[in-house]
Amino acid sequence: MKKLLDKLSEQWKLKDSQNKKPTKLGYLVIVGLLGALLLLVSGLFTEQKEPDRQNTQQTQNSTAAETEETFAKKENEASSSTTDLEAAYEQDLVGLLEKIKGVSEVEVMVNLNSTHQKIYEKNLIIGQQTSEETDQNGGERVVEDENEEQQVVLVRQGDQEVPLLVETRKPEVRGVLVVAKGAEQATVQEWVVQAVSRVLDVPTHRISVMPKN
Template identity: 55%
Template sequence: MKNQLKKLFNNPDSSGRPSRRAGYIIVIGLIGLLLIILSNVFSMGEPEENDSSINLDSTDNAEQSTNETFSNKSAETTAVDEIEASYEDDLQEMLNQIQGVSEAEVMVNLESTKVKIYEKNLIAGQQVTEESDTNGGTRDIEDTQKETQVVLVNQGDKEVPLLVRTEKPDVRGVFVVAKGVDHASVEQRVVESISRVLNAPTHRVSVMPKN
């Protein structure tokens, strides 16, 4: 093989110059080598662009999801604070009208915002399958499935869930500081009043005398 290559490149033509075939082979070889180099360069550059694009998209999606989560939590917290403040104002006004109570201050802690109850349809299905055992006996297997779906009603150009009622949030605790509650009978009236108004058990209501 080595001798044949030497013969190919060193064999002159009739005029004494190197063969044109050798020149063509060299040119073709250089072009092929150049194409291979260019192909490698482009193939190395493209994945980096794709990776950076994917990373940017993932980062944007993560930031958007985080912002939405914080936004929802912030809105819910604000709603709870507003309801608690409304309860506190109403209770303070009510307690200050009780005989023997004055300068009442109230703090209310709620479980959540108002609970909305929506109408739902119950979809139930039952399937009975008969199986045979190796002894020739048979048995029936019942499979019961239940599924609930929220009822939607048309409102303008969109569908919205059918609201049945709105329930007040559960009360975690109520703390009252007022003058006059150092008397047992007055304290009892305050505790019972708050318990009935907020539908909260009496052990969640704390009343302390005010200096």
């Protein structure tokens, strides 16, 4: 670029020294040099913009990766929480069932739904609308429309509004398997089923009790 500027400067100096208008050839040379200069300047701007585009793309990719990582982390935390709760139930049941007469060497497996259930406070909004209608025979009638709508109650927490959490329910028990010595006796098996049903608040048809070898 510096060489092109030097050539342009020489052309103008030559014009001044001769104290006359440049020739047609001189004009062509100047125009050509100006065109080359514009191409070089345009190329420099393009090279400067290209890294900006790459940086923008990298930022977008990084944001997407962070979002996916956040969701994956939440899913893993929920899964870990459910697994820990299942293990706690199993341990408690083993200790409890082994205290039942005729029951020993107990093994328990508890299967829960994957997530906790959160209950939020809601407002019930009842709307009523009354309208009068006239039929073709001139008769009039009053029509009343009533509708109900529930809206989650929001409370301010710092700089944002969040739903008002009323209760967090533990995951529902989907099934329980108990394997123990002594369970081959019908009476003992019934005791085990009733004990598990009362402790976990689960229907008896979701509980299976098997004798252990």
